[in-house]
Amino acid sequence: MIDPPPTVLETRQVTKTYPGDIRAVAGVDLILKRGQMLALAGTSGCGKTTMLKLINRLEETSGGSILYEGEDIAALDPVVLRRSIGWVMQGDGLFPHYTVAANIAIVPRLLGWDQAAIDARVREMLELVRLDFVEFADRYPDALSGGQRQRVGFARALAGKPDLLLMDEPFGALDPITRDGLQQDFMALQAQLGFSALMVTHDMAEALIMADQVAVMRDGLIVQCGTPAQLLKSPADAYVAALLDTPRRQIRRIAELEA
């Protein structure tokens, strides 16, 4: 490749230590290229969610640096930084006292867009996440199914036209069929809009299917980072191999049953 895509996000030896000398993140290097998806995979408690929160400064780093569009985020106003990064959280985190339309409009409103632009953007986002405007715009979150809520969550995260989307187990709370449909829709959406995404997941199959790069994290460290094909071909250690083994075993078992 002569012209590799530019780097959107880069972390350099990032650490996070909590009081009592608990090291959640112990020196992590990551690179995310424009328009790509990087999955951060690992078992519970490996530090992947903490890593995500360090990037939009919901938590502050203890060491190392994080560069967003080439700028050190420590030098940016955290409020401005967060408005420029989309955020899809575990669970949906929708405001229960806001309608669907008002939830989607939060970031454009914070960015000071005019009302006509906000209205147009809400319509556009509902269409992109395949929810009917007339039917859903004025509903409150408690009148939505889990899958619909997560679609609104994506629409809300993308409404402010961010270059980067951070996602924490975005499909974790959904039933398998809903999850599969939403994953497909999400990949189409990313291809269409061209944003970059960092997704935290404990589901290795999800990481392999959706991401361009997969970083496997364990005890606050990256044990391997590469394309899904590289990981499948040559897992770096027994931990990575074990994580990959689960989806493989499931596929084999299903194939045997079908035969």
Next chain:
Amino acid sequence: MSENFAERWAELPHLLSGHVLLSLAAICVGMAISVPLGIYAAPRPRLAGSVLNIAGVIQTIPGLALLALMVPLLGGMIGYWPAFLALMLYSILPILRNTIVGLQGVDAGVREAARGLGMTPSQRLWRVELPLSLPVIVAGLRTSVVWVVGAATLATPVGASSLGNYIFAGLQTRNWLSVLFGCVFAAGLAILLDQMIRLLEIAARQRRRGLAGGVAIALGLVVGLSLLPILVPASSPASAPAASHDNSGDVPAGLAGQTISIGAKAFTEQYILAALMQDVLEEAGAVVERRDNLGSTIAYDALRSGEIDVYIDYTGTIWATVMQRPQAAQRDLMLAEMTAWLHTRDGVLTLGRLGFENAYGFAMTRARADELGVVSLADLAGLAGDLTVGGDPEVFVRSEWIGTRDAYGLGAMRTRAMDSTFMYGAVRDGQVDLISAYTTDGRIAAYDLVVLDDPAHILPPYDAVILLSARAAAMPGLAEALAPLVGAIDGDAMRGANRLVDLEHQTPAQAAAWLATRLGDE
């Protein structure tokens, strides 16, 4: 009965507006303090714990005590401000607690989403945290409203007008319709305000502008109408003295247009004498304000600080509670020393004896006294263990009871404190054996009670005297106007007037008019 109803009804605008002004101001200021304090404390668990503890301690102080404590804390000021301050403190806990609990109860995911989307702390507070905790905060506000509107009835003894005036005065004069008036209107006001706040919250939550507007207008109407007597300067009380002034040629004219505040403690005799002084002073052209139902020592503090200008007290009471003298003195010496002492320390003028004495005297039914063979307190020593003495709550901590008990060996006697209005009935019906009666009470004769002798002269004399504040003492014509009362009311006259109210259900004003016809009639 219907006349009684009409009189109570006529008092309603004034008392209701006093009640509304007092309780709403207390709640509004209480809310202005507790909501911001709760917002500040909610994310700080240790601070939240401390402020809730302090507010909780204030809440456990009985309402009446909290109100009474405000008077000395404000340097003897009586009336609106001490009552307002106590009720305001009282309103804080429910609102503060619910603000803290409500904010802490906002879902952690929603809270994190608000941060993650790039809201500033104040945007998070106003757009997310407060709206989501509103139902809990409003529930606290409603509790507070019900408490404060109820507790505002206790503002009467510190001299603030409220619906409690109905209750306190009704209790003392055995006017149960008056007590009922106070209860019904105070409860009705509490329920009305509570329901209006509830509707406002529903309107806010369901975004029903019409309902919100309707309730806001109704609330404004209720508050506006009840405050009307205060907001619009009353014309009738001002014109009354002017009218009476026209046909009174021979009275000192120095008081014309002067405003004089007359205090009264919370018992029948005080209401009658205050009404009598009011008649006399209005006759002289003064504009009179009444401050009825003051607590016993609050009355003197109020005179000393100039909150009231004149009231009637008793030499023995001043001697024991204001001058703090443990031993009684001879009657004339006591009056002379008291007059000098009050004038030197507080500039208070003792105008002179009215002519009767309202002493504490220990009384039993004639039948019981005969049965026990008792004529004097000294005869009770051997029987004390089997007897119960009733009295007002004050007497058992005063030197009168303590001195009597110690001098006559009555330490084994059981004591039962009750409101003075009930003790005569209690001794008549045998619920207690003995009471600390007031010797001018008409019920001593009516119930055939005998006052036991005090051979050791423990009980001090209680000559009724007119006391004037320093300001009133300097007011030309005031002492002269009241002078005809000095030495003009003997024990029989006072007992007769008390009897008209306590037993024959006349109003204190009617009894005062009757007493006026008997002035100097010895």
